[in-house]
Amino acid sequence: MELKQIVTGFIGTENYKVTPITNGLINTTYLVEDDDADQKFILQRLNGQVFQRPEVIMHNHILINEMLENGNYPLMLVKPKPIVSGSFMMDDEDGNSWRMLSFIPDTNTFFKIPDIKTAYEAAKAVGCFLNTINPEFLPDIQIPIPDFINFEKRILDYQTSLQHANEDLLKDAALEIEMMNELLFLPKKWIKMEKEGQLPKRVIHGDPNIRNILFDKNSRPLAVIDLDTVTVSTILYDFGDMARSYTNTLDEDEGNANNNFNPQIYRTVKDGFLLSLKGKLTFEELENLDYAAQTVIYIQAVRFLTDYLNGNTYYTTKYLEHNLDRTRNQLELLKGLRTYLKL
DSSP states (O other), rough: OOOHHHHHHHSSOOOOEEEEEOOOOOSEEEEEEEEETTTTEEEEEOTTTTOHHHHHHHHHHHHHHHHHHTTTOOSSSEEOOTTTOOOEEOHHHHOEEEEEEEEEOBOOOOOOOOOHHHHHHHHHHHHHHHHTTTOOSSSOOOSSSSSOOHHHHHHHHHHHHHHOOHHHHHHHHHHHHHHHHTHHHHHHHHHHHTTOOOOOOEEEESSSOOOOOGTTTTEEEEOOGGGGGOEETTTTTHHHHHHHSSSSSSTTTTTTOOOOOOHHHHHHHHHHHHHHHTTTTTTHHHTTTTHHHHHHHHHHHHHHHHHHHHSSOSSSSSSSHHHHHHHHHHHHHHHHHHTTOOO
16 A cells, blocks of 8 residues: 555545655655645654553543543544544555644654753643543553553663673673662662552653644743653652653763753653643642652663663664763763752
8 A cells, every 4th residue: 555545545635745754763754735725734654562452552642632622621632534434544555554744833842851841841731631530530541552661671671681792791781780789779669559558550651752732932831742651650759750851961872971961951851741740649649759760760771771682673773882872871871960959
């Protein structure tokens, strides 16, 4: 099935233009311009290796949109567009699943936090989003990526990589392995709290990176996008990942990072995140925000190091020590956060 058949299956006309969008990290994405209706849409082929149950993605997206629409949510929504039969997905001959989404015009996206004000507005938008999709009772959100936030499995994978890694790789990463092992108490506490039920199960975004927020020309948030990773877990993960991705003053590929943690942005992100959520979070959640930021950074460092020791099989790399450089970057970020917290 050609791209033309996919597009016409969604918009019902051959009078259109298609432009690839190449800044996505997982799915294959196109901008479709329907010249008959004078409308634009986002067309995506879902990455089947990452999202093995695309029907779960669409189920969650539609349910989240319903909650946002009924919850006085102030931001705009990205809405799935059905094909003629009413389905929100189309499969091609190779078994790939395609979807079409509404397009929000006149928006800007950032790949790094440009300033304090934007950091606050972004964190406030994510907090508002999470507050709206977490009513009194847990909704029927399904798990799109099994074990994505399973820290026990991440540590087991890391320890397995230590046993099977090439001796040269172990030697080159000796300092990072030593640092990682010294900080193993971080994920162990998280795992213990989850097993003992200390952390409430909530709906979370799963990838609240700055690139998943659309802004207007005045850097005001218009929409929180990319709901593919929406799942049920502890809300501490979303805060931790925001702290990890917002406070890093350098690209995460920079292995020679030094003092790459921005404490002012960290304080700002926490303030924005809590604006809508403070009254909803439990004592345990509020008390563990700083701890969560440390642990999520640590786990990302573990994932990079594990992949390096496994021969760079998961993350895309440009050179042999790319994942090791990413590990060093995250460990320096963690060092900066822990110094700020006086730990």
